[in-house]
Amino acid sequence: MDKSIVLKYDVDGNDFSLAGEASSSVKKVLLSLGFDPEIIRKVSIALYEGEMNMVIHANGGVITVEISPEEIHMLLEDTGPGIEDIELAMQEGYSTASDKVRELGFGAGMGLSNMKKYSDVFIITSEVNKGTRVEMVVKNKQ
């Protein structure tokens, strides 16, 4: 691939069963482009956690993924309730998820820290009642 590819997804916030569709699609594209499995896994996990967060907390949002030979750039934007204390939200084990979400096997408070762990660049900004913006980059092995 010479040029970069841009993928855009509208994440439905009302259907838990669909959560993960975007990440699944990105994973397929990366596989078809022949990226290293380790890189694909990092992107998949980071993006899937982010997508779940959007569905769980923000009633959906928009995911934009730009794939280039150098890196995979992920931007997750929502217009949800926002995060009051990002530092607290980043702590492992801290969660505001509902019981319904916990029944699905999520809401353990690992999402944000996991996203940070699997990405090479992780930037989160949030404003209460406005929304949250997460930017993640996974660098490709050169």
Place this chain on the structure above:
Amino acid sequence: MKLEKVKEVLNAKVFTGENKLSETVNSACGCDLMSDVLAFVKDQAMLLTGLVNPQVIRTAEMMDMKCIVFVRGKEPDETLIQMAKEKNIVLMSTQYPLYVACGRLYSRGLNPEGIEIDG
């Protein structure tokens, strides 16, 4: 351990992926919390869980897992079976509870050393 041996050890019913039972898994993880699977699991090719929903299939997909075993007799519905089929993931169900299912596999050689433990 070959998946057909997993099936035998767990007395499991296979829902999809019957043609992939000759494939081998070298490690497994037993967990009901998908967040923890995403956070802590490394290179485990098989997931044993009591949770039955699309996010289990999705989590296994993201972690490149080959097989999911539902424990305590839980069975996937048609939607989950279709999903797993599309993603080339084997689905099984066993009557054993999670702890026992893991123990049976572990003692029969699905452990880091790959040795059978006499019991």
